Every structure is written in C-alpha cells, then in structure tokens.
Amino acid sequence: MTREDGSGTPGRDPQQLWLSPGQPRKGRKPAFSREAITTAAVALADAEGLEAVTMRRVAAQVGAGVMSLYSYAPDKDTLLELMIDQVSGELPASAALTGDWRTDLKTVAHLQRANMLRHPWLPTALSTRRSLGPNTLAFLEHALAALRPTGLDGAAKLEIFAQLTAFVAGHVTHELTQAAAAGSPDRAAAEARYLAIVAADGHHPELAEALSAPARPLAPEATFTRFLNRLIDGLGTD
Template sequence: MAAGGRSPRPEVIWARPERTGRGPRPAHTRAEIAGAAVRVADADGIEAVSMRRVAAEVGCGTMSLYNYVPRKEDLYELMVDAVSAEHDLTSLPTGDWRADMLTVARDTRALLRRHPWLTRLLSSAYGFTPHSLRYLERCMAALEGLDAPGGTKLELLAMINSSVLAFVSDELAVAERARAVPWSPEEEQAVRGAYLAGELGSGHYPHLAAAFAENPGPTDYDAAFERAVGRILDAFARGGPAGG
C-alpha cells in the first residue's frame, strides 16, 4: 500500500478480503462502517461524510478506519452498496416485463428520495457492487419476456436508471430551493408563471407558446414520471430506440 492509504495500482474493494485468516477478528465490519456513513449522509449530506466523521461514528480512530477502507472512494462504494440492498424487487419477475420495469423505476425513485445524496454518487464506477449485481440480476430475470439481446436489455436498464436519476435530481433541486427562500412555492410559481406568460405572449417564441398552450397547468411530477418511463418502455417494446 502506498503512502496515504493509496494502492500503487487500481483495486476493487470487493476483491480485497474483509479479514485474513490469521490474527484477531476485526473490531468492525464493512457493513457497520457503511451503515455509519449512510447515517451521516442522510442526516447532513454527502459533504459531511469524511473518514474522521465516520471513524467517530463507529468508535475508532481515523487512521484505524483506513485498515478497513483504504480510500474515501471505497467508502462511497460501500455506501452505494449498502443502500442498494434496499431495492424491493421481491415481486419480480411477474411475467409482464413492462410492468416489472415500471416497478423498478418507481422503486429506484423512492430509494433516491430516501437518500438524496445518492444522486451525487451513482455512476457506472459503482454499478457492480454485490447488492447492485443482485439487483441487476433480478431485473434481467424480469426482462426474460422482452425479445431483445442481452446487451439491449442492459441498455434499457441503464436508460431507465439515468432517466429516474435526472428526474429525481430535478425534484430535489426544486425542493432545496423552496427551503432556501422565505416565500412559499405557490408565491414563486405565481411570479414565475406571470413572467413566462408575458414572454410567451411577446410573439418571440411561437413554438414554445403553442406547446405551453396545450399544457398550461403546473407540472404533476408523478404523472410526468409515469409518462417518461412509459415512453422508454414503449420504444424498447418496438425494438429499441434505434429499431434494433
């Protein structure tokens, strides 16, 4: 191990034994450390997660924590894996792949809402942790009924997850702004709506004006979410976005 706890070459924490066969049993487990980090992030945001804070949460010294988790990036991966265990896909597969994928999307949305910091960490780098692999395997089983190659099914899952991530990120940003200002969301919506109406009525944006005229009401996030996911599923049911 190089100075500062960094390995001289890339390594995956899951390929590193949690404990060797010799010596005393470790005082802490990865699950315990991950749980502590998740609690910190849930309470105070991902910015509050530090090796020092997590070490204090589990009751060990900061340098001792590096014996379990060599890098902060590994700590993040443990966190992603820990909350991935919360996916509730026990009802899958039902035999209806489209309904199952809608269940997957709803479940992922709920998970991101419970752990808002997760939107900052999700990436392909952390996509193959033990619990993430179990989640993907269950999803692939649910997609047995879709007549498409395995690679296309993985693309479908990636597209659903990306869409849910973008959707929830916007929801969270709107909610965060609402908490940061002294007025109500309704007051801000009224002011912004009046400004937008004036701009659309100027004649400079005819295409936008026509689109908003067809749907002038405030966004129903739940309905918009269902439509967005449904359109992705419709595309793949027809053979995929590129027809393949």
Template sequence: MAATPRSGDVWTRPRGGRKPKLTREAIVEAAIRLADAEGLEAVSIRRIASELGVRAMSLYTHIDAKEDLLDLMYDVVAEEVLVQGELPDGWREALTEVARREREAGLRHPWMLQLAGRSPRIGPNGLRHIEQSLAAAARLTDDPEGMLAIVKTIDHYMLGFITMEQQAAEGSPQRVQTTPLEQTYVRLLVERGELPHLKPFLETSFCSSDSFELGLKWLLDGIEHEYRGK
C-alpha cells in the same frame, strides 16, 4: 495516513480483528446516515470516526480509503433496489417495478446520483440489480444488446427524472427559491403573450409521481412497439 492498500477489492479482502467492537457494517451505516442528513460532502473518515466515537485510524482496519467506503455505501443502497422474491411475470410489470424501486432509493439517498456519476466499482448487490434488470428485459427479447439497450434507456429516463425531483425538493441546495413568474423578465414575456403554452405550467410542479408513471408508460410503449409492433 491510510494503511498500505491490500490486494483484491473491498468485498473480498479479509476483515480485521476477531469480533471487533467496530465493524465494517457500522462504518458504512454511519456514512450513509451522514450522507442522507448532510450530503456526500460531509462524509469523511474523520467525521465518521467522530460519529462512532473512535479514532480515525481505527477505520483503516476495515477499509483502505474513502473510495472503498463510497463503493460500499453504493452497494448497501443497491440492496434496497432489489426486488425481493420473484420478478413480476410480465416484462412491462417487471421493468416498471425495478424503475420504481430505483426512483424510491434515489429520493431517499440523493447522493446516490453523485456516486453513479463517478462510476463506482460494482459490488454484489449492484451486480444482482443489473442481473434482475436484464432478466426483466429478457422476457421481451433474447438479444443481449437489445436487453442492455432497454435497461440503459429506462435507467437514463429514471435518473433524469429523479435529478429534477431532487432539485425541486424542499431543502435541496440546488432548489430554485423563487417561482419563475417572480423573475421580471419571465413575467414580462408572459404579459406580452410570448409564452402561451408555457404560461399554465410556470406556477406548477413539473415533477410528480403521476408524470413519472406516465413518462415510463410512454417509454415502455415505444420499446414494445419496437419489438412487437412490427
């Protein structure tokens, strides 16, 4: 049974113990390794305790509940997205760099999309990431609503793209194990000439680094036209 919840959020609560053998950082790192290897469903207080060779109750000295742990995991990975040092000078270059780092982190940690869907409590690194994104958009417009719209639009594109990449990745539980042309009805439609434009793509990948960059370029072109093309 979890300890009685304490006041404040997980980032401001006091940490238990003096120089403890078990630390919050070690718990979160173990949880991330487990999620990377086996998926978010494998993450539990009992399983992490087993991985660390401690009793499950000892984890509650550092976290109140699994929800706290998920928030901490999300924020640790959010640090990977941060652009170190100064952002690139141009707004396009800055937003492109942020989007690339988001995509790379999402592919390294596929479970991040699941956590994003549950609206995690935003931690320090998550806030810095949002700040960087808005700072990049601010180089194109000083309208706060416009800045937010730009960031959200790029995020939606990036999240949709890496969702498709994850589903197509080798080993993904959502991966389609057969090619479309191995499905009888698809083959029949192709043979009858009903899919002339789709046919060349049925045996090729719809997701690649090149197509991500091209789609992002088109998106930024449209944003630039909206603000500077009038």
C-alpha cells in the same frame, strides 16, 4: 498517503473489494465492522449530504481512530462504493415478475426512484460508481430477468438498464431541486411572470402554445409515471 477526500487514489480492485474484503490487522478484535462503518457513512449522507462524509466524521461515528478505518475502506471512493451497494440492498431483488416486460421494467424504475428519494445523495454517487457490489448485482439480475421476454441480446438489455437508471437518477435530481425551489414561492412566481412575458413577445409561438395547454397534474409520483411511461412504452425490441 491516502488523502481525506480520496482524490488521486485508484481505490480497491473490485475483486478484492467484493470477493476478498479486507480484514483488519491481526490483534484484538475491533469494536466495529465494515458494515458498521458503511452504515455510519450512509446515515451521515442521508442527514447532511455527501460532503459531510469524511473518513474523520465516519470514524467519530463508530468510535474509532481514522487510521483504523483504512483496513476496511482505503479511501473515500471505496467507502462510497460500499455505501451505494448497502442501500442497493433495500431494493427487492426477488420480487415476482409478471412476464410483461414493460410493466416489470416500470416497477423496477419505481423501486429505484423510491430508493433514491430515501437517499438523496444516491443519484450523484451513482455517476461516480466504478464497480458493482453484490446487492447491486442482485437487482441487476432481477432487471435483466424482467427483460428476458424481449428476446434482446445481453448487451441491449444492459444498455436498457443503464438508460433506465440514468433516467431515474436524473429525474430524482430534478425532483429534489424542484422540491427545494417550492420553498421559495416568490422565485416560482417570478419565473412564471417571466415566461408569460416571453411567450407573449411573438418570437416564441411554440412556447406560447405549449404554455396555453391545460396543465398536467404536478404531483411528483404522477409526473414521474408520465415520463416513465413515455420512455418505456417507446422502447422497441429491434
């Protein structure tokens, strides 16, 4: 029997999940749909984090029995796949491209960041994703089109997209952690005092020099843009 946390289960085959989605058993028409279940799960994750998303909680949100949900999502892993693809539908996959692949790729990254900030659970969820749903594929198609002017082969384009997505997910995770830490000014001040002492001990000259340099703007958007520019401007087409 499927466990509540979905562990130890293989999940649904991608073809069955995305091309031949399961239908509820025969009988009277249910009062909910796969989309409604996924929407409820996304709302729970947005409000309380992934830990709050259980089949029982989602069933309560849509007013259904837990067992009836398994016709749509046989386990939590499958539900997570549905959630990822649903929020990926918020990414504009048909936006016009400039033809400058670096500019277009930076736009792709900014769109991904905005999506992950709207859904803070998404960076973690992406690390466990096992298949690409239709919305995810649509945005991937857009990103690959942005990379067409590079002349790179398909494998290299896919690698760049994976690298970019991993960068954005990692940065957003750090960004959210820093935002939470900002709510504890005493801790931040203690960390600054500690680094000042370490930098002055004579054993870390490189750190001392780095800390003495003029500070860069710390606004989240500006910081992300600086890091992103370094990553994409450094990408070659060999």
